[in-house]
Amino acid sequence: MTAKTMNPLFNLESHQRRALIENGLYLKDILSVEQFTKEDLDYIFLRANEMSEMAARWGTCDLLKGYTLACVFYEPSTRTSSSFIAAMERLGGKVIPITEGIQYSSVSKGESLIDSMLTLEQYCDVIVLRHPEIGSVAKAAKYAHVPIINAGDGAGEHPTQALLDLFTIQKELGKIDGLKVAMVGDLRYGRTVHSLTKLLSQYDVSLRFVSPDTLRLPLDLMNMLIDKGINVRETSKVQDVIENADVLYVTRIQKERFTDLAQYDEVKSFFEITPELMEKAKQKMIVMHPLPRVGEIHYSVDKDPRAAYFRQVQNGMFIRMALLAAVLGQA
Amino acid sequence: MTAKTMNPLFNLESHQRRALIENGLYLKDILSVEQFTKEDLDYIFLRANEMSEMAARWGTCDLLKGYTLACVFYEPSTRTSSSFIAAMERLGGKVIPITEGIQYSSVSKGESLIDSMLTLEQYCDVIVLRHPEIGSVAKAAKYAHVPIINAGDGAGEHPTQALLDLFTIQKELGKIDGLKVAMVGDLRYGRTVHSLTKLLSQYDVSLRFVSPDTLRLPLDLMNMLIDKGINVRETSKVQDVIENADVLYVTRIQKERFTDLAQYDEVKSFFEITPELMEKAKQKMIVMHPLPRVGEIHYSVDKDPRAAYFRQVQNGMFIRMALLAAVLGQA
Amino acid sequence: MTAKTMNPLFNLESHQRRALIENGLYLKDILSVEQFTKEDLDYIFLRANEMSEMAARWGTCDLLKGYTLACVFYEPSTRTSSSFIAAMERLGGKVIPITEGIQYSSVSKGESLIDSMLTLEQYCDVIVLRHPEIGSVAKAAKYAHVPIINAGDGAGEHPTQALLDLFTIQKELGKIDGLKVAMVGDLRYGRTVHSLTKLLSQYDVSLRFVSPDTLRLPLDLMNMLIDKGINVRETSKVQDVIENADVLYVTRIQKERFTDLAQYDEVKSFFEITPELMEKAKQKMIVMHPLPRVGEIHYSVDKDPRAAYFRQVQNGMFIRMALLAAVLGQA
Numbered sequence: 001m002t003a004k005t006m007n008p009l010f011n012l013e014s015h016q017r018r019a020l021i022e023n024g025l026y027l028k029d030i031l032s033v034e035q036f037t038k039e040d041l042d043y044i045f046l047r048a049n050e051m052s053e054m055a056a057r058w059g060t061c062d063l064l065k066g067y068t069l070a071c072v073f074y075e076p077s078t079r080t081s082s083s084f085i086a087a088m089e090r091l092g093g094k095v096i097p098i099t100e101g102i103q104y105s106s107v108s109k110g111e112s113l114i115d116s117m118l119t120l121e122q123y124c125d126v127i128v129l130r131h132p133e134i135g136s137v138a139k140a141a142k143y144a145h146v147p148i149i150n151a152g153d154g155a156g157e158h159p160t161q162a163l164l165d166l167f168t169i170q171k172e173l174g175k176i177d178g179l180k181v182a183m184v185g186d187l188r189y190g191r192t193v194h195s196l197t198k199l200l201s202q203y204d205v206s207l208r209f210v211s212p213d214t215l216r217l218p219l220d221l222m223n224m225l226i227d228k229g230i231n232v233r234e235t236s237k238v239q240d241v242i243e244n245a246d247v248l249y250v251t252r253i254q255k256e257r258f259t260d261l262a263q264y265d266e267v268k269s270f271f272e273i274t275p276e277l278m279e280k281a282k283q284k285m286i287v288m289h290p291l292p293r294v295g296e297i298h299y300s301v302d303k304d305p306r307a308a309y310f311r312q313v314q315n316g317m318f319i320r321m322a323l324l325a326a327v328l329g330q331a
Numbered sequence: 332m333t334a335k336t337m338n339p340l341f342n343l344e345s346h347q348r349r350a351l352i353e354n355g356l357y358l359k360d361i362l363s364v365e366q367f368t369k370e371d372l373d374y375i376f377l378r379a380n381e382m383s384e385m386a387a388r389w390g391t392c393d394l395l396k397g398y399t400l401a402c403v404f405y406e407p408s409t410r411t412s413s414s415f416i417a418a419m420e421r422l423g424g425k426v427i428p429i430t431e432g433i434q435y436s437s438v439s440k441g442e443s444l445i446d447s448m449l450t451l452e453q454y455c456d457v458i459v460l461r462h463p464e465i466g467s468v469a470k471a472a473k474y475a476h477v478p479i480i481n482a483g484d485g486a487g488e489h490p491t492q493a494l495l496d497l498f499t500i501q502k503e504l505g506k507i508d509g510l511k512v513a514m515v516g517d518l519r520y521g522r523t524v525h526s527l528t529k530l531l532s533q534y535d536v537s538l539r540f541v542s543p544d545t546l547r548l549p550l551d552l553m554n555m556l557i558d559k560g561i562n563v564r565e566t567s568k569v570q571d572v573i574e575n576a577d578v579l580y581v582t583r584i585q586k587e588r589f590t591d592l593a594q595y596d597e598v599k600s601f602f603e604i605t606p607e608l609m610e611k612a613k614q615k616m617i618v619m620h621p622l623p624r625v626g627e628i629h630y631s632v633d634k635d636p637r638a639a640y641f642r643q644v645q646n647g648m649f650i651r652m653a654l655l656a657a658v659l660g661q662a
Numbered sequence: 663m664t665a666k667t668m669n670p671l672f673n674l675e676s677h678q679r680r681a682l683i684e685n686g687l688y689l690k691d692i693l694s695v696e697q698f699t700k701e702d703l704d705y706i707f708l709r710a711n712e713m714s715e716m717a718a719r720w721g722t723c724d725l726l727k728g729y730t731l732a733c734v735f736y737e738p739s740t741r742t743s744s745s746f747i748a749a750m751e752r753l754g755g756k757v758i759p760i761t762e763g764i765q766y767s768s769v770s771k772g773e774s775l776i777d778s779m780l781t782l783e784q785y786c787d788v789i790v791l792r793h794p795e796i797g798s799v800a801k802a803a804k805y806a807h808v809p810i811i812n813a814g815d816g817a818g819e820h821p822t823q824a825l826l827d828l829f830t831i832q833k834e835l836g837k838i839d840g841l842k843v844a845m846v847g848d849l850r851y852g853r854t855v856h857s858l859t860k861l862l863s864q865y866d867v868s869l870r871f872v873s874p875d876t877l878r879l880p881l882d883l884m885n886m887l888i889d890k891g892i893n894v895r896e897t898s899k900v901q902d903v904i905e906n907a908d909v910l911y912v913t914r915i916q917k918e919r920f921t922d923l924a925q926y927d928e929v930k931s932f933f934e935i936t937p938e939l940m941e942k943a944k945q946k947m948i949v950m951h952p953l954p955r956v957g958e959i960h961y962s963v964d965k966d967p968r969a970a971y972f973r974q975v976q977n978g979m980f981i982r983m984a985l986l987a988a989v990l991g992q993a
Contacts, residue, residue, distance in 0.1 A: 059397030059456070060425060066721030068748060079450055082427050086399060086454035089425040094722060094751040096744050097428065097759065111954035118964075119741055119953060122976035123748035125721070291450060292442035302449075314453035390728030390787070391756060410781055413758050417730060417785035420756040428759065622781060623773035633780075645784035 025326035029141040030149040033162045033195045038202050045167050047322035047331075048315070055090055055318070063330050064093035070124040072116075073099040073151070074131045079291065079313070080151050080160075084128045087320035091330075096124060114143045121146045126327060129153075147327040149320075155191060160323065161290060162195035164316040169247055171315060172286045172308050176200070182208040182241040184271055185251035185296060188215040192290040193251055197221055206231040208241040212267045215257060237270040242280045248273070250289045250296050273297040278304055288312055356657035360472040361480040364493045364526045369533050376498050378653035378662075379646070386421055386649070394661050395424035401455040403447075404430040404482070405462045410622065410644070411482050411491075415459045418651035422661075427454060445474045452477045457658060478658040480651075486522060491654065492621060493526035495647040500578055502646060503617045503639050507531070513539040513572040515602055516582035516627060518548040523621040524582055528552060537562040539572040543598045546588060568601045573611045579604070581620045581627050604628040609635055619643055687988035691803040692811040695824045695857045700864050707829050709984035709993075710977070717752055717980070725992050726755035732786040734778075735761040735813070736793045741953065741975070742813050742822075746790045749982035753992075758786060776805045783808045788989060791815075809989040811982075817853060822985065823952060824857035826978040831909055833977060834948045834970050838862070844870035844903040846933055847913035847958060849879040854952040855913055859883055868893040870903040874929045877919060899932040904942045910935070911950045912958050935959040940966055950974055 024040065036044075054061055069088040073081050081099045088095050098120070113131065117140045120127060128149045129137050134156035141148040152158040170176050181200060183193050187209050197217070200207065207230055209217050216234060225232050235241060242248070250273055258264040273287060278301060286308040289297055293309075301307050325331065355371065367375075385392055400419040404412050412430045419426050429451070444462065448471045452458060459480045460468050465487035472479040483489040501507050512531060514524050518540050528548070531538065538561055540548050547565060556563050566572060573579070581604055589595040604618060609632060617639040620628055624640075632638050656662065686702065698706075716723055731750040735743050743761045750757050760782070775793065779802045783789060790811045791799050796818035803810040814820040832838050843862060845855050849871050859879070862869065869892055871879050878896060887894050897903060904910070912935055920926040935949060940963060948970040951959055955971075963969050987993065 059399065068721065068751065070744065078429055078447075082401065082429060082451060082454055085427050086425070089399065089427075094748070096747050096751075098740055098744060111956070114961075115954060116740075118972050119975050120744060122972060123744055123979055292446060294442065299445075310449050310453060313450050317454055390730065409760055409778075413732065413760060413782060413785055416758050417756070420730065420758075623777060625773070630776075641780050641784060644781050648785055 025323070026329045026331070027147055028327055029138075029147050030159055030323055030327065031138050031141060032150070032157045033159045033199050035159075036163075036199070041163075041166065041199070041202075044163060044319065044322050044326065045170055047325065048167055048318040049171070051090075051318040051321040051325075052315075055321075060090045060092060062092040063325055064088065064091035064328060067093040067126070067328055068096060068124040069093055069126050069128060069324065070096045070120045071099060071128045072120060072130070074129075077130060077152065080130065080316075081128075083313075083316045084149075084151065084320050084324075087317050087324055090317070091321055091324060093324070096120075113140055117144045117148070126324065149323060149327070155189075158191055158195065160316065160320055161192050162199050163323075164312065164319040165192065165196045165249070165288065165290070166199045167319050168288060168308060168312045168315045169286070172311070173246060173284070177204040179203075179246040180206045180208065180241075180244050181247040181249060182210055182238070182245040183217075183249045183251070184210040184238050184241075184273075186215045186253045186257065187211040187217040187251075189254075189257070190251045193217070193249070194221060196249065197225070201225055201228050201230055206233075208232075208245065209234045210236065210238050210241055210271065212236060212253065212263075212270075215253065236267070238273070238277065239270070239280075242277055243282070245281065246285050248281070248285065248287045250287065250293075252292075252294060252296055271296060273301055275300050275304070278306065281306065356654070357660045357662070358478055359658055360469075360475075360478050361490055361654055361658065362469050362472055363481070363488045364490045364530050366490075367494075367530070372494075372497065372530070372533075375494060375650065375653050375657065376501055378656065379498055379649040380502070382421075382649040382652040382656075383646075386652075391421045391423060393423035394656055395419065395422035395659060398424040398457070398659050399427060399455040400424055400457050400459060400655065401427045401451045402430060402459045403451060403461070405460075408461060408483065411461065411647075412459075414644075414647045415480075415482065415651050415655075418648050418655055421648070422652055422655060424655070427451075444471055448475045448479070457655065480654060480658070483522075486520075489522055489526065491647065491651055492523050493530050494654075495643065495650040496523065496527045496580070496619065496621070497530050498650050499619060499639060499643045499646045500617070503642070504577060504615070508535040510534075510577040511537045511539065511572075511575050512578040512580060513541055513569070513576040514548075514580045514582070515541040515569050515572075515604075517546045517584045517588065518542040518582075519546040520585075520588070521582045524548070524580070525552060527580065528556070532556055532559050532561055537564075539563075539576065540565045541567065541569050541572055541602065543567060543584065543594075543601075546584065567598070569604070569608065570601070570611075573608055574613070576612065577616050579612070579616065579618045581618065581624075583623075583625060583627055602627060604632055606631050606635070609637065612637065687985070688991045688993070689809055690989055691800075691806075691809050692821055692985055692989065693800050693803060694812070694819045695821045695861050697821075698825075698861070703825075703828065703861070703864075706825060706981065706984050706988065707832055709987065710829055710980040711833070713752075713980040713983040713987075714977075717983075722752045722754060724754035725987055726750065726753035726990060729755040729788070729990050730758060730786040731755055731986065732758045732782045732789045733761060734782060734789060734791050736791075739792060739814065742792065742978075743790075745975075745978045746811075746813065746982050746986075749979050749986055752979070753983055753986060755986070758782075775802055779806045779810070788986065811985060811989070817851075820853055820857065822978065822982055823854050824861050825985075826974065826981040827854065827858045827911070827950065827952070828861050829981050830950060830970060830974045830977045831948070834973070835908060835946070839866040841865075841908040842868045842870065842903075842906050843909040843911060844872055844900070844907040845879075845911045845913070846872040846900050846903075846935075848877045848915045848919065849873040849913075850877040851916075851919070852913045855879070855911070856883060858911065859887070863887055863890050863892055868895075870894075870907065871896045872898065872900050872903055872933065874898060874915065874925075874932075877915065898929070900935070900939065901932070901942075904939055905944070907943065908947050909950060910943070910947065912955075913952060914954075914956060914958055933958060935963055937962050937966070940968065943968065 071084050085095050121144050126147050128151050130151040132154045134154040137150040137153040150157055150159055187193050255264055286306055289309040402415050416426050452475050457478050459482050461482040463485045465485040468481040468484040481488055481490055518524050586595055617637050620640040733743055733746050747757050783806050788809050790813050792813040793799055794816045796816040799812040799815040812819055812821055849855050917926055948968050951971040
C-alpha cells in the first residue's frame with residue numbers, strides 16, 4: 001500500500017504507538033512469510049494468545065469498532081474466508097463479504113484487479129484478498145492505499161496459514177526451539193510445507209521430510225536449510241520418524257501426481273496416520289494438518305488428544321485477529 | 332453435539348439456569364419435530380412472542396452479543412437462510428454466512444461433511460445446516476461440539492418450518508386445541524405437511540386432508556393419527572372442508588407428479604384458493620402456505636385479512652430467534 | 663411501498679419530524695432521478711457531506727441501530743452491492759446480503775418477484791433491489807410495505823448512481839450552477855449519462871456531448887434540454903471540449919456497438935483520456951467515470967489530482983448512507 005487517507009480511530013498512547021512502530025506492522029501489507037522477523041512472530045503470537053483469551057471470555061469485543069474489512073475471494077475457500085470474517089466480527093469490525101460470484105460481476109469483468117482494489121478500498125480500511133494468480137496480491141498491494149492481507153495467491157504465498165501453523169506448535173508445545181518437526185506427504189508442491197519450513201528455519205529445530213521419491217522437498221529449499229545449518233533428514237516412510245517427532249505435519253498426497261497408480265497404492269501406506277502408528281509416538285507430541293484431509297489421517301485418530309488439527313483451525317482465527325488489529329494500529 | 336469448549340457468556344441467575352435445564356434446549360441440537368414435548372413447544376412459543384415484541388419496539392437487542400452463528404447451506408434457500416441471518420443479527424450475534432458456493436470450495440471438495448463441521452465449529456457457537464441428503468444433519472450433529480440446527484435435510488426434516496407453522500396457528504387463533512385444520516395439496520411428498528401433522532397430533536385437533544387420489548397422506552402417518560384417536564377425514568375437494576376449517580394449510584401440487592397432464596388439469600381447480608372460495612369460509616380462520624406458491628392461492632386473496640402466509644414468514648424469524656437464544660442458554 | 667407495520671425506532675423531536683416531512687423522503691421508495699426536486703437534492707447532499715465527516719472521524723455510528731436492510735441483487739454488481747452494504751453497516755444497521763445465487767433458490771424459482779419481496783420484507787425495514795428487467799423495481803415497490811431503493815433495473819434507472827455523480831460535481835467544485843459539463847463516450851445507450859443529464863437539467867449548466875456519430879444522445883433527451891433552454895453542443899472529438907470543461911464525464915464505448923471494427927479503431931482515439939490531453943484542460947476541473955473502465959482513461963491519468971473517479975466511488979457510499987437514513991426517518 002502507498003498512503004492512507006480515511007482512517008478514523010488512531011488514538012493511541014505514546015508507548016502503544018512506539019510498540020507499533022517497533023513491531024512494524026501498522027498499515028503494512030501482509031504478503032509473505034519472508035517479511036517477518038522473529039520479533040514480529042513473537043509479537044503476533046503474543047497478540048494471538050490474547051485474542052484467544054478474549055474470545056473464550058467474551059466472544060467478541062470492540063477493538064476494531066469503526067473499521068471495515070473487505071474480504072475479497074476470487075476463488076472460493078470457505079475455511080479461509082470464514083476465518084477472516086469471524087476474526088473481524090469478533091473484534092467488533094464490519095465486514096463486506098465478496099466471497100462469491102465476483103468473477104461474474106462488473107468489478108472483474110474486463111476491469112483490472114488494480115481498479116477493483118482501488119474501487120473497493122473506498123469502502124473499507126483493510127482488504128483480505130485471495131486470487132488464483134501468483135504474484136497478483138503483491139501487485140494489488142503496490143497500488144492500494146489500505147493494507148492488503150494475502151489470503152493465498154495460487155501457487156504463491158498463503159502467509160496466514162504458515163503463521164497459524166507455527167503459532168499452533170508454540171501454543172501446543174510451549175516452545176519452538178529444540179523441537180523435531182516431521183513434514184509428511186507431498187513436499188514438492190505443498191505450499192503450506194514450503195512456507196512453514198521457511199518460518200521454522202529461523203529457529204533451532206530439527207526437520208524430517210517424509211515423502212514419496214517423486215514428491216521430495218525442492219532443492220532450493222533444502223539447500224537453504226543446509227546453508228543455515230538446520231539438522232535435516234529425508235525418508236520415505238513415516239515409520240522412520242514417528243518415535244522421535246514432536247510435531248507430525250501431515251499433508252495430502254494427490255493421486256493425480258502419480259502417472260502409475262500402482263505406485264501410488266504401493267507407497268500410500270507409508271504416509272497414513274493410524275491409531276496403530278500413533279502408539280509408537282511420544283506422549284507429548286502433536287499431529288497437524290492444514291486440511292482438508294482425504295484419508296491421510298484416519299478418523300479414529302481424532303479422539304487422540306495429540307490430534308491438534310482442529311485446534312489448529314481455531315488458532316487461524318486468533319492469528320487473523322492479531323494481524324487485523326496490528327495492521328489497523330490497534331496493537 | 333457432544334461437548335462444548337469455547338462458550339463465553341453463560342452467566343445466568345440460578346432461576347434462569349433452572350428454567351433452562353427444565354426447558355431442556357440448552358446446548359441441544361434441533362433436529363426433528365419429534366424431539367419436542369408440549370412443554371418445549373409452550374416454552375418456544377412464549378419466547379417467540381417475546382422476540383416479536385422486542386423486534387417491534389427496538390428492532391435489535393444484545394441478547395446474543397458475543398455469540399457467532401455459522402449459517403451453512405449446501406443448497407440455496409434464500410427464504411430460510413435470510414430468516415436465520417436476520418434472527419441472529421436481531422439478537423446482537425454475529426453471522427458467518429456460508430450460503431453459496433460451498434460446493435465449489437475446499438471445505439466440501441473431497442472433504443467429509445463431518446470434517447467441514449468440525450472445522451467451522453472452531454469459529455462459532457452454533458451452526459445452522461441445510462444439506463440435500465436425508466439424515467446428514469443428524470449425522471453431523473453427532474460429531475459436532477456446538478449445537479446444530481437442522482434447516483432442512485432433503486426429504487427428511489425441516490423442524491423450524493413446522494414450529495413456525497404451529498406457532499402461527501396459535502398466534503393467529505389464540506389456541507390450538509379444539510381447532511379444525513385442513514391440509515390441502517400434495518400430502519404424499521410434502522415434508523411440511525408431515526412435520527406439522529406430527530406436531531398437531533400432540534393436540535386435541537380435527538384434521539382434514541384434501542388431495543388428489545395419488546397424493547394422499549402416507550399410510551403410516553394416517554395410522555399414527557388414528558391410533559392416537561385424532562378425528563381425521565380425507566377428501567379430494569377443498570370445497571368439502573372450506574366452511575368449517577379454522578386453518579387452511581395449502582401446499583403446492585407439482586405438475587411433475589402427474590403422468591397424465593389431462594388429469595392434472597382436471598383436478599387442479601379442486602385445490603385452488605380463490606376469493607370466491609374464501610366467501611364460504613368462516614370469518615375467523617386463516618389461510619397458510621409454506622411458500623413459495625405457484626398458483627395455488629390466487630394473488631387477489633392476499634388482501635383478505637385471513638391470508639396469514641406472509642405473517643407466517645415473519646413468525647419464522649421469531650421462532651428462529653427463540654431457538655437460537657434457547658440453545659445458547661440465553662433463555 | 664404502501665404502508666409500514668413493523669418499524670421500531672421512530673422517535674424524533676418535532677423539528678426533526680417536520681424536516682422529514684419537508685424533505686419528503688421518509689418511507690418513500692427511491693426509484694428514479696425524476697422524483698427529486700432541487701430541494702431534495704440539496705437535502706441529500708447536505709446529509710451525504712455529514713456522512714462523509716462521520717466516516718472520517720469514527721468510521722461507524724449507531725444512527726440506524728435497530729434497522730435491517732435486505733440487499734437483493736438478481737444480477738451481480740459487486741461495486742453497487744458492496745457500497746450499500748458498507749453504507750448500512752457504517753450506520754450501525756444490520757444487513758441481510760442476498761447478492762448471489764438468488765436465481766437458483768426457491769425464492770425465485772417459480773416464485774414471482776412480488777412474492778419474493780413480500781417474503782423478504784418480513785425480515786427487514788428497507789430493501790435495496792437490483793433486477794435485470796426494466797420496470798421491475800417500480801413494480802415491486804408498488805406492492806412492498808417497506809421502502810425499496812432501486813439499485814438498477816436493466817436498461818431502466820439507477821438513481822443512486824446519478825445522485826452520486828451530481829454530488830461528486832458539487833463536492834469537488836463547490837457548485838453546480840455555471841459549470842460546463844462534457845459527457846464523453848456512448849451517449850446513446852449509457853444509462854448513467856441519461857440520468858445525470860436529467861438531474862443537471864434542473865441547474866444552470868452548459869452541456870457538451872462528445873460521441874461517435876452512431877452513439878449520439880437520444881433525440882427526446884436532446885429536445886428536453888433544448889426546451890428547457892440549456893446551452894448544449896454536440897461534437898465527435900473530446901479535443902473540442904477539453905479546454906473549457908469543468909467536468910469531463912467519461913463512459914465506456916463498447917466495441918460491440920460497431921458493425922465495422924475499422925470504424926471503431928478510427929474514432930477510438932477521439933475519446934481516450936491521456937496525460938497529453940489533460941495538459942490542455944483547466945487546472946480546476948475534474949475527470950469522472952462511472953466505472954468499470956476498460957481503456958477510456960489511461961492508467962497514468964490516475965496520478966492527476968483532477969482524476970476524481972475513485973473519490974466518486976466513495977461518494978456513492980455517502981449518498982447511500984444519506985438515502986438509507988432518510989427513508990428510515992433518521993434524518
